[in-house]
Amino acid sequence: FDEKLPNVGTTIFSVMSQLAVEHQAVNLGQGFPDFEPPEVLRDALSRAMADRKNQYAPAIGVAALREQIALKTERLYGHKPNPDSDVTVTSGATEALFCAIAALVHAEDEVIFFDPAYDSYEPAIELQGAKSIRIPLQSPEFSIDWQRVRDAITSKTRLIIINSPHNPSGAVLSRSVLDALADIVRDTGIHILSDEVYEHIVFDGAEHQSVLRHPELAARSIVVSSFGKTFHCTGWKVGYTVAPKFLSAQIRKVHQYLTFSTFAPAQWAFAEALQNNPELYLELPTFYGKRRDYFRSLLKGSRFKLLDVRGAYFQLADYSAIKDIDDVTFSDWLVRESGVAAIPLSPFYQSPPDARLIRFCFAKSDATLIAAAERLCSL
Numbered sequence: 324f325d326e327k328l329p330n331v332g333t334t335i336f337s338v339m340s341q342l343a344v345e346h347q348a349v350n351l352g353q354g355f356p357d358f359e360p361p362e363v364l365r366d367a368l369s370r371a372m373a374d375r376k377n378q379y380a381p382a383i384g385v386a387a388l389r390e391q392i393a394l395k396t397e398r399l400y401g402h403k404p405n406p407d408s409d410v411t412v413t414s415g416a417t418e419a420l421f422c423a424i425a426a427l428v429h430a431e432d433e434v435i436f437f438d439p440a441y442d443s444y445e446p447a448i449e450l451q452g453a454k455s456i457r458i459p460l461q462s463p464e465f466s467i468d469w470q471r472v473r474d475a476i477t478s479k480t481r482l483i484i485i486n487s488p489h490n491p492s493g494a495v496l497s498r499s500v501l502d503a504l505a506d507i508v509r510d511t512g513i514h515i516l517s518d519e520v521y522e523h524i525v526f527d528g529a530e531h532q533s534v535l536r537h538p539e540l541a542a543r544s545i546v547v548s549s550f551g552k553t554f555h556c557t558g559w560k561v562g563y564t565v566a567p568k569f570l571s572a573q574i575r576k577v578h579q580y581l582t583f584s585t586f587a588p589a590q591w592a593f594a595e596a597l598q599n600n601p602e603l604y605l606e607l608p609t610f611y612g613k614r615r616d617y618f619r620s621l622l623k624g625s626r627f628k629l630l631d632v633r634g635a636y637f638q639l640a641d642y643s644a645i646k647d648i649d650d651v652t653f654s655d656w657l658v659r660e661s662g663v664a665a666i667p668l669s670p671f672y673q674s675p676p677d678a679r680l681i682r683f684c685f686a687k688s689d690a691t692l693i694a695a696a697e698r699l700c701s702l
């Protein structure tokens with residue numbers, strides 16, 4: 324049997340969540356909150372279902388939601404997409420990323436992205452018969468070496484994928500990065516796929532640098548976001564793309580035959596929440612900043628060395644003072660022996676460095692973080 328994805332197994336997120344259940348571990352692995360979405364949002368969802376919003380949504384998304392996404396984008400980044408031609412609602416950011424890659428990347432094309440990377444990019448590229456060109460981020464801050472990007476560009480480069488705030492490192496790109504990127508792609512036909520699912524989770528007073536703040540980049544970029552991250556409801560699987568009309572048109576061709584449309588009642592609920600409760604996303608830096616600081620303070624007495632976190636809801640930890648074994652073996656040992664699930668870093672890499680790092684998700688209640696920290700501090 325000639326497999327299309329011979330190198331793909333079950334994702335590390337599923338593997339670790341399954342192990343967490345089997346071992347009744349505290350699950351700081353897969354990235355999801357262990358608290359509920361805001362009550363106003365849950366009420367809005369129930370109301371949408373009671374109001375008979377249960378049949379197919381328009382393929383491109385409910386108009387009221389696209390309008391709210393356009394308004395939010397303008398308010399935050401000074402770029403107003405046309406809600407009818409530039410905004411497309413998808414079944415999670417995962418679908419958005421897949422649609423963008425499938426719509427733009429031809430067989431034999433090259434797609435540049437960075438090591439470590441979220442795990443869904445590579446298989447989507449491979450399915451197009453295209454080639455992934457992975458450029459290592461620079462330690463210690465997981466920053467981009469722009470000369471390496473320049474050197475990697477060829478006549479076959481179709482797309483560059485960036486991700487800020489970054490999963491798994493929590494790194495956040497600065498404004499100067501947008502200028503560097505614009506310089507590199509000027510006078511080329513290269514598009515930018517900007518994975519901004521953690522756009523509202525940026526700490527220490529920093530601003531999220533959406534590519535949409537940069538008009539030259541906005542004209543050639545697809546921005547992907549996810550309501551799962553923004554409203555603590557990863558299980559609802561609603562995301563979206565913002566892209567100029569000519570790119571959105573291509574993305575919509577794939578979307579209409581992949582899923583056609585996205586869970587309708589949730590779209591109505593998000594439209595309402597964005598309109599009436601903007602504080603739900605505006606308060607996320609404070610909300611998650613406190614979670615970050617609390618988790619870090621709980622681990623002060625442990626032998627883990629914690630890396631800096633500037634955005635998203637992940638804490639990287641160096642465990643080399645505890646055991647000198649590889650990260651997959653360490654994570655397996657940790658969930659079985661200590662009852663804490665984490666995510667090893669090497670599955671995010673094509674060429675894993677010789678580091679001893681695992682990722683904890685701190686989008687958890689105090690009680691969960693305390694229970695995990697007690698176990699982690701005893702190692």
Ligand code: PMP
Nearest residue numbers: 415416417441490520549551562
């Ligand atoms: N991109 C990144 C960087 C992510 O961390 C995630 C979620 N883990 C996604 C995309 C996918 O988001 P969604 O759950 O909305 O499909």
Ligand code: GLN
Nearest residue numbers: 336337352353354355490
């Ligand atoms: N994005 C989540 C994470 O990084 C997991 C999503 C998934 O399980 N596919 O943990």
